[in-house]
Amino acid sequence: MTQDYRHKLTRADLKWFSVEPYEAARGLTAREWAEQLNLRKLMFVLAEPPMREALDVAGMVVELLRAPLRKTDNALLSLPRRGPTVSDLTIDQVYNMRYALDGLPVLEQCIAYEKEREGDDLSVPNLPWQKYRSVIGQSFDDYVRENEIFHAGTQVNVDLNASDSEILADFKDWLAQKRRAAGSMAAKRRTDNKDFESWVKNRVLPYIDLLLLSQATGRPLTHSLAGELLFWDEDVDATEKVRKTVRPLAMQLLDSQFIAAIERQPDGVEGKS
Incomplete structure (x- = not known):
């Protein structure tokens, strides 16, 4: 699949897509759901640049969309894929961060900001380039969420000159806010x-796979396109259904703690509300 970092995914790109193969998910057990979700978590990691180009992850995702409920390699999915939850960024991670803005409108504003800033007297208030600060000075996480872009992971600034208690208190507040914004939560009862x-009815798994395709190609997936693809056969406001119901469910199902909880759950045990 040709990479195009400047355009959103369109209906024409996905004219072959169908939700029908996902109906078989009605028969999955809790453990099988965990396997399918772990596979997607792994593929989101592979879909980050530059790995996505080297491995043709977009091609892998297209195959997944066509045959979404294939058997997974349990040995592969059980391998530890993460190091410490907190660590320094490596040089290659910093280098690869330059891809994060590819295809986003804000990239042009960042470039314009730099060009207009060159040669200006920074001591003079209200210079033309300062109009960009309200946009490019905002949280990157907030920007991608508000613009319907999936982004796995985040980067934070830590002031190591502050005391341990200050850093820990601020990090606790920051993490709580991010968890709420992302809908990140562990299962509080058995599924x-x-x-x-509900997951099948709301077509959460195909939505996750469409997000994967977006990540692998670098082309944003809008709520409106997702709604058109997923709920073409329902008389509903599909865009709002994706925004209010499907996306929050997808973020919950992609949460590592949630997946671990349902993975540990014995099959055939009914949950308690």
Whole structure:
């Protein structure tokens, strides 16, 4: 698949897409759901640049969209894929961060900001380039969420001159806010057939795979396109359904703690509300 970092995904790009193969998910057990979600978590990691180009991850995702419920390699999925939850960025991670803005409108504003800033007297207030600060000075996480872009992971600034207690208190507040914004949560009760039916009915798994395609190609997926693809056969406001119901469910299902909880859950055990 040709990479195009300047355009959103369109209906024409996905004219072959169908939700029908995902109907078989109605028969998945809790452990099988965990396997499918772990596979997608792994593929989101592979879909980060520059790995996505080297491995043709976009091609892998297209195959997944066509046959979404293939058997997974349990040995591969059980391998530890993460180091410490807190660590320094490596040089290659910093280098690869330059891809994060590819295809986003804000990239042009960053470039214009730099060009207009060159040669200006920074001591003079209200210079033309300062109009960009309200946009490019905002949180990157907030920007991608508000613009319907999936982004796995984040980067933070830590003031090591502050005391341990200050840093820990601020990090606790920051993490709580991010968890709320992302809908990140562990399962607070056992999942059961009602949950599985809800995930299938709301077509959460195909939505996750469309997000994967967006990540692998660098082309944003809008709520409106996702709604058109997922709920073409329903008389609903599909865009709002994606925004208010499907995306929050998808973010919950992609949460590592949530997946671990349902993975540990014995199959055939009904959950308690």
